Amino acid sequence: MTRNLPGWLKNLLLGEMPARHRRAWLVLLWTLLVLVPFADYSLGRSAFHLNLYPVPVALSIFLFGHPGLFSVLILLVFYHLVQVGLQLEAHAVLLNNLAQLALTYVVGLLCTWLVDSYRALYEEKSKLASTRHELLLSLTHELRNPLFAIRGIVRNLARNLKRMPEDQVVLQLNEAQAAIATINRDVEGLTQVFRVDLCGLEPQIKPTKIREIFNAVLKRHPIEFAPQHPIVIASHCDQDKIVSVDPLLVQQSLDNLVSNAIRHTDNGRITLNFESREGRNLFSVEDEGPGIPQQDRERIFERHDQGSREKAMGFGVGLYLVRLYAEAQGGRVGVEEGAVGARFIIDLPEETS
Template identity: 30%
Template structure:
């Protein structure tokens, strides 16, 4: 039997009209005309009330629930309503919205699991490849020496140097992987202190100056910094961040210059590294901080590195509750920047400590 609001309303209206008329007929002196009017009125009122109630409060919402379930079966989640399930008194509407929420949450979980699975496969493939390269290289040099080349002094020295370099690359890769893992699991804690970011940036520039000169580039500050600028952060980790970002700029710049700039804002210090390198395509900007991701794999291999530098930068800055930003134009260059809380100089901290001590002495007095 096909059941809808009209059928339910008609059946209930007929039943109510019959029952009402039957009871009214038991009353003495009620005319047939009165019974007819009573039957018609009770029928009409019951029909309208039941029809409206079932049509708009029950069957319509049940129909919507079925539509939602059908779309969920087809994995179509474009229907999701962001409304609050508690903003209506209709229980069926609340159920419908709960299904909406359940559907979008389950879909998000499924998509996240798929992304994690894809990331896991890609990560394992990348790690295997990155580990295999230096291991096979060192293995090849050592086996060549064992096969007889060890008797030739020139060949022996050259091959041992190459094997040592391959093992050094392997050691750097393992060290970076361990660093990333320890930061993510919280094993490496940030030791916050007040230090001069200008001095730290100067040390990084001095460290990379010879490498920059070999490529025919120039490196330096965007302007002269005659006064120190203090930040509150982990000095060792921020040095690593600057080293990785500046090294990355040097790697991808063939001509021009690399500049380090520092801007003081209200409660923050912004540090940026600007280069005139090859730039990053827009479609790769969202992935450059992934482990082992390289925009140009062949150039990256030639330039060395473990492919984990930017990933380490991202995780260190996240541990400082900040993030690295990048803007880039292909063939024109890139700008990497991040912000740190403004710090205090030694004199300022001493003055602050002196004032606190005076206040305590006044309170004791």
């Protein structure tokens, strides 16, 4: 957007400049304002106003926005009132100049809006480019481990397949499938973040059975992929209850939480639960890992934050998406200390609008 502009003009247009450059522009602005009466007196009013007024006005907009525009025009109005008081300017000329200043103010407001819009667009584009860069770097880092695991498994099978017992071959293939599933979930999460950023999120609320949601999550995490992490449903959970939610968003949220638990715990059971309490639908995922430190319990739901658990937390979009999905349905997400590890809770209203 500003690639072909000179550096000084780009900095002025975007309002991003070192303090010494800003001071230099301020000196120029005040110099122009001082030259107004001098040029007015020396060159004559007939040609001066239309030619020089836009210069300090435009500079004030770039430096200070609307307050700068307003301040400069007030100074110019004051100057003309002084001219009339000193009988250097007739009342008829004063009215003409005030009308001209009023028109300048209207045009200046339009220019201020254009400058503000351009700066906001540039900032949004810069943030999007920075976010895309961070995500791609993180994704590259995160995909390296499962890809290395798959390569190691394939090499081992290629060299030793004939000598390996059948159960060992099955175990190796399950590990490879689990690594592929990890890659798939990471790519899905990245794609979903970009989709939400570009298109927003419109939940599709409909009556859904708890059992259907939980079964969909269990299918995504077969026991063969992570035998050290059995996924169970709490014994007291009423799976036949029907709730009004977006089933896909809830399923994806629980899926992300289960994936997060598998990544961050060496072993132990992962428990899915649902309960209805005081007009709220509470979905929870509880692990038997090290838990979440108190200081991390808010920021882990921010984009790209990885908290301070010992293992890496994906590329920081899984929990961020859980928060977005909950908020889109009028709810919230939080984490608390569980019986052993951490308990993540998706809190949704019973009647989601």
